Amino acid sequence: MSLDPEGQTVEFVPNERPGSPVETLYYDYVVVAVGAHLGYDQIEGFAEYGHSLSDTYYGENLRRYLPEDYQGGPVGVGSARFHQGTMSRNLVPTAESACEGPPVEVMLPLGYWLETHGGGGPEKVTVFTPGETMAEDAGLAVVKPLLDIAGSLGYHYVNHTEDIKAITQDGVEFANGTSVEAELKMVFPDWQAHSFLHDLPISDDRGFILTNMMARNPRYSNVFACGDAAAVTVPKLGILAHMGAEAVGRQIALDVGRMSPEKTNVNMAFVLNCIGDMGGNKGCAMNSDTWYGGKKSSLKMGHIPFLMKMQYRKCFFGPRAKYPTGGFLRLVCLLKN
Numbered sequence: 001m002s003l004d005p006e007g008q009t010v011e012f013v014p015n016e017r018p019g020s021p022v023e024t025l026y027y028d029y030v031v032v033a034v035g036a037h038l039g040y041d042q043i044e045g046f047a048e049y050g051h052s053l054s055d056t057y058y059g060e061n062l063r064r065y066l067p068e069d070y071q072g073g074p075v076g077v078g079s080a081r082f083h084q085g086t087m088s089r090n091l092v093p094t095a096e097s098a099c100e101g102p103p104v105e106v107m108l109p110l111g112y113w114l115e116t117h118g119g120g121g122p123e124k125v126t127v128f129t130p131g132e133t134m135a136e137d138a139g140l141a142v143v144k145p146l147l148d149i150a151g152s153l154g155y156h157y158v159n160h161t162e163d164i165k166a167i168t169q170d171g172v173e174f175a176n177g178t179s180v181e182a183e184l185k186m187v188f189p190d191w192q193a194h195s196f197l198h199d200l201p202i203s204d205d206r207g208f209i210l211t212n213m214m215a216r217n218p219r220y221s222n223v224f225a226c227g228d229a230a231a232v233t234v235p236k237l238g239i240l241a242h243m244g245a246e247a248v249g250r251q252i253a254l255d256v257g258r259m260s261p262e263k264t265n266v267n268m269a270f271v272l273n274c275i276g277d278m279g280g281n282k283g284c285a286m287n288s289d290t291w292y293g294g295k296k297s298s299l300k301m302g303h304i305p306f307l308m309k310m311q312y313r314k315c316f317f318g319p320r321a322k323y324p325t326g327g328f329l330r331l332v333c334l335l336k337n
């Protein structure tokens with residue numbers, strides 16, 4: 001795959017069956033929405049000793065591992081360091097990890113699973129973060145009570161690990177020289193830009209696509225980016241990907257004369273919205289924009305957030321699932337209010 005913003009072409013290889021030649025497509029507009037490369041391949045020892053839950057392959061590995069191989073030892077859950085580009089600092093803050101909802105969402109149900117499967121409980125789980133505070137992008141008013149509750153339940157917490165250096169049979173070794181003993185190592189990697197996006201005139205110093213807060217590239221006005229591939233999408237979150245896609249739609253509608261500048265030239269106002277499963281039919285719902293300078297900050301825990309999470313699951317993974325355009329979002333809003 002390659003992209004030439006000067007020639008306005010994309011080269012691609014159809015990959016349904018191996019063997020296809022490279023094809024070239026001319027474009028009037030291009031929207032880079034190819035997500036990110038999840039850098040498990042950068043973590044020494046991950047293939048041999050690591051687990052994760054970012055896709056069905058790793059999910060299925062864990063589903064088999066827990067009942068068949070897990071011996072009841074300590075559990076480590078956390079993230080590698082995110083290497084964010086430096087060229088959008090005027091637009092978004094800098095994050096130490098790409099997406100720390102997943103570790104939060106993994107640690108809580110794991111503690112519950114240990115409890116309900118005779119394996120101890122949360123006290124076996126150590127959660128670690130490369131930064132000052134786990135899930136700092138959710139805002140301290142949300143994260144602090146969440147970490148306090150987790151601590152009171154018995155979870156251990158380690159911060160400032162800087163990065164994952166290696167995963168070994170015995171645990172996780174960190175870049176700051178410390179380590180955590182763990183039989184089960186659940187990790188989330190660095191989110192990196194795909195290699196074909198590096199060193200393009202539309203990319204930042206890490207290969208993420210530069211845009212303004214309306215998802216348009218500042219140098220090539222017919223280039224757009226949204227989701228994990230965009231430099232401003234920090235942290236790498238689905239809700240921000242969705243906002244980016246809507247901004248792209250508005251901007252192209254503006255260009256082709258189908259929407260007015262007043263309706264389209266509106267900066268995305270990022271907000272973090274995460275709903276996590278906690279196990280035991282309970283969930284936690286975080287809604288905050290304080291990391292971006294806003295005032296919204298809410299943390300709810302209990303059965304209703306769990307119901308919301310299950311509705312998400314139904315929307316995305318159920319038969320004929322697709323992103324809801326109105327009804328479900330209205331339901332979520334009703335439940336939140």
Ligand SMILES: Cc1cc2nc3c(=O)[nH]c(=O)nc-3n(C[C@H](O)[C@H](O)[C@H](O)COP(=O)(O)OP(=O)(O)OC[C@H]3O[C@@H](n4cnc5c(N)ncnc54)[C@H](O)[C@@H]3O)c2cc1C
Pocket residue numbers: 001033034035036053054055099101102194226227228229236237238239240241273274275
């Ligand atoms: C475990 C986990 C939990 C998460 N939980 C949450 C959460 O609770 N809330 C939240 O908001 N976000 C969450 N996220 C983040 C969210 O999943 C991502 O931010 C979101 O999926 C990004 O959307 P995207 O469309 O940019 O990228 P993706 O969803 O990765 O889609 C990119 C698409 O591009 C395709 N592609 C890639 N390269 C090429 C190529 N060369 N040619 C053609 N196609 C290509 C891929 O196959 C893929 O279909 C979570 C992420 C993980 C890993």
